[in-house]
Amino acid sequence: MSRIGKLPINIPAGVTIKVSDSNLVEVKGPLGTLTQQVDPDITLKVEDGQLTLSRPTEQQRHRALHGLYRSLVQNMVTGVSTGYEIKQELVGVGYKATADGQVLEMNLGYSHPIIMQLPPEVKVEAVTERRSNPIITLRSIDKQLIGQVASKIRSLRKPEPYKGKGIKFVGEVLRRKSGKTAGS
DSSP: OOTTTTSOEEOOTTOEEEEOTTOEEEEEETTEEEEEEOOTTSEEEEETTEEEEEOSSOOHHHHHHHHHHHHHHHHHHHHHHTOEEEEEEEESTTOEEEEETTEEEEEOSSSSOEEEEOOTTOEEEEEOOTTSOOEEEEEESOHHHHHHHHHHHHHTSOOOTTTOOEEEETTOOOOOOOOGGGGO
């Protein structure tokens, strides 16, 4: 039995889960609504404030889908109840970020500013305080979407290993290399 798949999903107060006949799961909460199509082989049951997923056989495919869909539904429940937040830090001289609605404008040491249009499900906030690096904060109820947007922002200027310049997640520890003067 899948160790992840067999765990029941606790449904917090204010969150409702509706499962249609075609295995379309709809999760509504105080922050919004998310839907996910679940494989027809996986059965879902809502009882006593918990959602349980079960699979028909012990085939490798069914075992993999069991854990996958349990994790996806758990992420949906967490998203609509508390939401997700990712903070990224811009490390480098002259690196700036400004947010205006769904448009994020960044100066990352290139000859031009980078302007990025974000999806409407992701809220962005850029804070620049004196004597500290600019911080971009992303908030969303969709874990996959917010991770994808954060990854795209990071790919614009990945942290380099010598000085650590680039876009990194807050709290991320980078492996640093010593320069060529350290060898002599």
